Amino acid sequence: MKCGSNLEKVILSGQPAVTAELGPPMSADPHEVIKKAQILKGFCDAANITDCQTAVVRISSIAAAVLALREGLEPVMQMTCRDRNRIAMQADLLGAAALGLKNCLCLAGDHQKFSAAGRLKGHPGAKNVYDVDTCQLVGILKKMRDEGLQEGGDKLEVAPKYFIGASWTPMGDPLDFRPMNLMKKVNSGADFIQTQGIYDIELFRSQMEKIRNMGLHERTAILGGIIVPKSAMMLKYMDSSVAGVSVPKALIDRMAKAKAAAGEDKKKAKELQEQEGLKITVELIHQVLETPGVKGVHIQAIEWETAIEGIVKAAGLYPRPTFPVE
Amino acid sequence: MIVGTQKPIDEIWSMVRDSKRVLVFGCNTCVAICHAGGEKEAETIATLLRMRASQEGKDMEVNYLSVMRHCEPEYFEPVMDEVKTYDLILSTACGVGVNFLADRTGTIPVYPGINTSFYGAVQQPGDFTELCGGCGNCILHLTGGICPIVRCSKSLMNGPCGGTKNGKCEVSDEVDCAWFLIVERMKQLGTLEKLAEVLPPRNWSPSTHGGPRRIVIEHLREIEQQEEKKG
Incomplete structure (x- = not known):
């Protein structure tokens, strides 16, 4: 056991792991985090707390993670390389561990120009940091945990014990480099991997075959990413505009059909598409979990946390495993 | 230039x-x-x-x-x-x-x-492109002659982020993804496997992060000083 987090225990138990996502608000009000944590608690093994996702200022990942932890939801603190240098990162890692956080997902982070895909003002003129990249951040966590050393070599009296994660975009450009990309993250010390959203299951499976041939699935726990689709428009947008996501036409057509069935009734169209989206989600979860080498799913119901309970139950992934308190 | x-x-x-x-x-x-x-x-x-x-x-x-x-x-x-x-x-x-x-x-x-x-080059008349960041510690031999420090929007050292789409950067679809170019170039050179090595955190002090930089070539300074004495 590397850190004894609930997520690590579920993965070690051999049961499929389920993680979800909790996006902190653009507000100093803790109640939204608390509310979302209460909604997700019991239906996932841990929930990712995003770190100013889409390059927009929100409650920090660490603070929101502590709020979630107090509600009894195990957090996966996310840490991007965009906003901190290695001094700030390690200080935050020590502080977060002191506050009881045990999982950390390392990410490059959306570029500051992203500004919620242009929907918000954001801070496109901000200076980014990128002192280290994802592989290097993973390596820093590992060195702190396993050697009790800071990146610079100074000793840590008490080492932070993290279950170390990294993201992976299996279907991103350049496609034939992506397996090597994962290998570098695993070689750096990633204990678990959460992937970008998967819709094109055939392509994902062909990438996973390469991963199995490299033996990487035995050295890290790969959780397949599931992004819950809400509408035909959302699927089309993700297919055309979200990097590393391709959506098969059959899925877009299914959603379009659900929308068309409502005729002119907009409320009904929303309902029918959401119902179809939940069905598609459950099917994708099964297809991803049936793929050899996959150890779980990372379900993102963006601004739709209430959907998680039904999805997890319908997918036969409820109740979640529990472990005796040490 | x-x-x-x-x-x-x-x-x-x-x-x-x-x-x-x-x-x-x-x-x-x-x-x-x-x-x-x-x-x-x-x-x-x-x-x-x-x-x-x-x-x-x-x-x-x-x-x-x-x-x-x-x-x-x-x-x-x-x-x-x-x-x-x-x-x-x-x-x-x-x-x-x-x-x-x-x-x-x-x-x-x-x-x-x-x-x-x-620091850039003339791609075509009237079109200038940044190709070097003057970072003081060149690694172009490891990346197929394409600089990730200045041509990758995030200066990533170990491969692309998840933001590459159709070979373009998430910052703009008019910006090439440097890592897409690096991978293609190294495939062409037959050296792709070199990219498997994880490059460790970088020492940025030879770049602008170590204070103002100065290079003194001692033997040239000595010759100059001797000539000044003679003069």
């Missing part, structure tokens, strides 16, 4: 508007090639400033001058007596030239007429 772009004339005017005698001082090397600050551009700026002064009823004399290089003293020493007769110098050299001249003009201010943008 160093690539720059001319500052907006309104901004330049706000710097010079209260001066009586202004010299627009061009540099005929890098910034002339990129049409930002050579003699031709210095002349144009001087003309625009004269027009503006006359529009606003200002009594201002504006002249222009240029030398081959602003980064070595011998190039501008022959004209320094003339330069020092002005009460403001608008340099259209790169930032190196502005700093270097400002150290030598005593009470006369030296202001920038251009924005110094990057």
